[in-house]
Amino acid sequence: MQESNIRKHMDEEMERIRADLLKLGGLAGSFIQNAVWALAKQDLDLARQVVTGDDEVDDLAKRIDTDCFQFIARYQPLAADLRTVSSAIHMTVDLERIADIGVNVAESALEIGTARPLKPLVDIPRMGQLVGEMVDGAMRAFLNRDAEAARRVCAADDEVDDLERQVFRELLVLMIEHPKSIEQATTLINVARNLERAGDHATNLGEHILFLIEGQHVKASSFRRPLGA
Numbered sequence: 425m426q427e428s429n430i431r432k433h434m435d436e437e438m439e440r441i442r443a444d445l446l447k448l449g450g451l452a453g454s455f456i457q458n459a460v461w462a463l464a465k466q467d468l469d470l471a472r473q474v475v476t477g478d479d480e481v482d483d484l485a486k487r488i489d490t491d492c493f494q495f496i497a498r499y500q501p502l503a504a505d506l507r508t509v510s511s512a513i514h515m516t517v518d519l520e521r522i523a524d525i526g527v528n529v530a531e532s533a534l535e536i537g538t539a540r541p542l543k544p545l546v547d548i549p550r551m552g553q554l555v556g557e558m559v560d561g562a563m564r565a566f567l568n569r570d571a572e573a574a575r576r577v578c579a580a581d582d583e584v585d586d587l588e589r590q591v592f593r594e595l596l597v598l599m600i601e602h603p604k605s606i607e608q609a610t611t612l613i614n615v616a617r618n619l620e621r622a623g624d625h626a627t628n629l630g631e632h633i634l635f636l637i638e639g640q641h642v643k644a645s646s647f648r649r650p651l652g653a
Contacts, residue, residue, distance in 0.1 A: 434499055437491065438508060442567075444488050445512050445519075449563035451481050452519040453556045455526025456622055460552030463533035463615065464545045474530035481523040488516045511636040515566070518625040518632070522559060525622040532615050542598060542605050547587045548612065551619040554584050558626035562633060571637045577630035578646075584623035591616040 462471035565573035595609040634642045
């Protein structure tokens with residue numbers, strides 16, 4: 425096969441991988457936002473939709489992995505091509521885990537069901553919104569090869585962490601003052617912890633994209649608030 429034809433096939437296969445990865449990113453972000461919405465609004469039908477959608481995510485992630493490893497075996501890529509396919513493999517792992525966290529949150533919404541809320545949910549929906557924005561920002565950075573956008577994704581995780589700590593403190597006080605609230609409060613604390621982990625996976629996306637663009641491994645902490653600040 426002529427070199428020009430090989431390059432053409434490589435570009436076509438890489439474009440399929442990119443398209444599937446962007447689709448996976450869209451699903452992961454929507455899982456988080458829909459699950460949190462279902463929790464806040466006690467929309468049990470929406471929560472069930474998130475849970476049942478997990479098979480689609482798993483199938484898509486497996487397809488991306490297969491395509492990436494076949495690409496490596498077939499073309500033995502170097503330099504930018506190798507960074508792209510390597511980043512896609514790592515991003516797939518983080519996106520699948522973000523979607524799994526969305527499923528966990530949806531299951532928590534089903535667990536609480538239509539029970540009277542302990543308090544109006546403000547910080548948890550904000551966490552869900554932020555994580556969704558981080559995932560969307562990461563996928564845009566990937567699509568546009570925008571290093572600054574990837575750095576902003578990493579930096580945004582500080583607010584997610586702040587909100588998780590705030591949720592924990594408020595619910596802990598509530599449990600102490602009202603022991604009957606312990607069960608629901610514990611579920612909500614777990615939701616906040618899940619969303620905090622989703623934020624961590626989104627920062628991983630930022631790191632993978634920076635490696636793809638700049639060819640260097642960079643830690644997200646380089647763009648975040650110093651510890652203790």
